[in-house]
Structures are given as C-alpha cells and as structure tokens.
Amino acid sequence: MTGSWSRLARRQHGVSVIVEAILTGLDRVLSSSGVSPSAVLGIGVGVPGIVENGPGGLVHGQSYGWDSVPLERLLRSGTSLPLHIDNGANTMGQAELWFGAGRGAQHAVVCLIGSGVGASIIAGGSTHRGSTSSAGEWGHTTVMVGGRTCRCGARGCLEAYAGAEAILDRYGGPLPGTDQESALTALIDLAGTSARAAEVLDETALYLGVSIGNLINLFNPERIILGGWAGLLLGERLLPAIPIEALLSGTMFAATKSDRPAS
Numbered sequence: 092m093t094g095s096w097s098r099l100a101r102r103q104h105g106v107s108v109i110v111e112a113i114l115t116g117l118d119r120v121l122s123s124s125g126v127s128p129s130a131v132l133g134i135g136v137g138v139p140g141i142v143e144n145g146p147g148g149l150v151h152g153q154s155y156g157w158d159s160v161p162l163e164r165l166l167r168s169g170t171s172l173p174l175h176i177d178n179g180a181n182t183m184g185q186a187e188l189w190f191g192a193g194r195g196a197q198h199a200v201v202c203l204i205g206s207g208v209g210a211s212i213i214a215g216g217s218t219h220r221g222s223t224s225s226a227g228e229w230g231h232t233t234v235m236v237g238g239r240t241c242r243c244g245a246r247g248c249l250e251a252y253a254g255a256e257a258i259l260d261r262y263g264g265p266l267p268g269t270d271q272e273s274a275l276t277a278l279i280d281l282a283g284t285s286a287r288a289a290e291v292l293d294e295t296a297l298y299l300g301v302s303i304g305n306l307i308n309l310f311n312p313e314r315i316i317l318g319g320w321a322g323l324l325l326g327e328r329l330l331p332a333i334p335i336e337a338l339l340s341g342t343m344f345a346a347t348k349s350d351r352p353a354s
C-alpha cells in the first residue's frame with residue numbers, strides 16, 4: 092500500500108484546481124508505487140456535496156460553489172482508469188467500514204465534522220443512498236427553526252452551528268492561525284480561560300448531542316462513529332457532553348483517526 096498527501100491552498104476549490112490536483116496526485120502515486128495502471132481496480136474520489144450517479148458523474152457542491160460539475164467527464168481527460176465518485180461522507184463511511192471503527196458493523200452512522208457536517212448511513216452492511224444519492228445530508232437537518240443561515244441557503248441547519256466554519260463564526264472574535272484548523276485549535280485552547288469560547292463549544296455539544304440522538308432514533312445503529320478533522324479536534328472536549336442519549340439507547344460510540352477528509 093502506498094500513500095501521498097497534497098494539501099490545497101486556502102480557499103482554492105475551483106473545479107480546474109481540483110481536477111488538476113487529482114490527476115497530478117494519481118500520476119504521482121502510480122509512479123512512486125511502481126504499480127502498473129492495468130493492476131488498478133479503480134480510483135475513489137470523495138467530494139463535498141451531492142453526487143449524481145449517472146453519465147458524467149455530476150457534482151452539486153454548494154459549499155464550494157460547484158453547480159452541476161461533470162467531474163467524471165473532466166477527470167476522463169487525464170485517466171482511463173475506472174472512476175468511483177461519491178460524497179466525501181460516504182467515502183469516509185466506506186473506509187471506516189472496511190478499515191476503521193466501522194469494521195464488523197451492519198448498522199452504523201459515520202458522522203463527518205469538518206468545515207461542514209455530513210454523515211454516511213450504513214444499513215445492512217452497505218451505504219444507504221436514497222432515491223437520488225443525497226441521503227445522509229445530516230448537516231442540513233434543522234436544529235433551530237428560523238435560525239442561522241446555512242451555506243445551503245436554508246436557515247437553522249446543523250451545519251450552521253456545528254461545522255468548523257460556523258463554530259468560528261459564532262465565536263466571532265479574533266483567533267490566531269491561518270486556516271480553520273489552527274483557528275479551531277486555538278478556540279479549544281481558549282475555552283479554559285474564556286467564558287465566551289467555552290459557551291460556544293458547550294452550545295456546539297448541545298446541537299451535536301440533539302442531532303446524534305435524532306440519528307439514533309431514526310436509524311437504530313449499532314454504533315455512531317465521529318470523524319472529520321474538526322470532529323477529532325472537538326471530540327476530546329465534547330464527547331463527555333454528547334453521549335447521554337446514545338448511552339440510553341445502547342448505541343456504542345467510537346471516535347476515529349483513520350480519515351483526513353478535506354471538507
């Protein structure tokens with residue numbers, strides 16, 4: 092097995108930038124591993140937003156300003172290998188099922204908390220997609236009627252409270268760091284001395300706890316897996332406050348470190 096990281100420049104989410112990064116990364120992995128392209132079973136691509144399973148592999152990613160982007164067709168300009176494009180929460184859920192905290196589970200929900208919020212619902216050992224592959228848009232379930240405006244345009248979505256972008260926005264004050272990850276780390280550190288920082292994180296735990304309770308009531312999972320870069324940063328502080336409803340239902344919690352999705 093081989094691996095390679097390539098971090099995007101801050102706020103560089105243009106379609107051409109992403110397509111070039113994927114194709115360049117693919118070439119780099121193939122050449123550094125020495126694996127023949129004929130031996131590759133396929134290329135998995137996880138993206139934020141809704142992915143239409145059909146000709147062209149259309150991606151609707153509001154958080155990146157992607158509107159009906161034909162990602163599969165664009166990637167075809169640089170590779171003839173089989174492509175499997177899916178929502179990033181679903182690809183993370185699949186990875187957890189194969190290699191991580193979801194191994195052995197038939198019924199699970201994998202929660203992705205990054206800049207935004209998503210989830211992958213595992214039912215009967217495979218991903219539940221819904222009629223148009225948009226199932227699991229947990230981040231856009233309503234936690235506050237008439238609440239904060241979400242990136243999707245609706246009001247009161249979980250993502251407008253519990254995604255890293257929203258957490259930092261709700262805090263509102265200056266924080267050190269050049270990106271969301273370093274700013275959120277600083278906010279968590281600040282919570283020991285700043286009442287406002289502690290209040291924002293406590294509110295975040297409340298919104299996540301209510302929303303996880305809703306997942307449990309809807310899907311009766313064996314386990315809930317919390318991941319995503321912000322989920323991992325927040326987990327140590329928030330987990331003691333979150334699992335109350337989960338413990339009542341007998342659902343097992345797991346935090347994972349096996350992913351580093353970008354969204």
Ligand SMILES: [Zn+2]
Nearest residue numbers: 231241243248
């Ligand atoms: Zn929303």
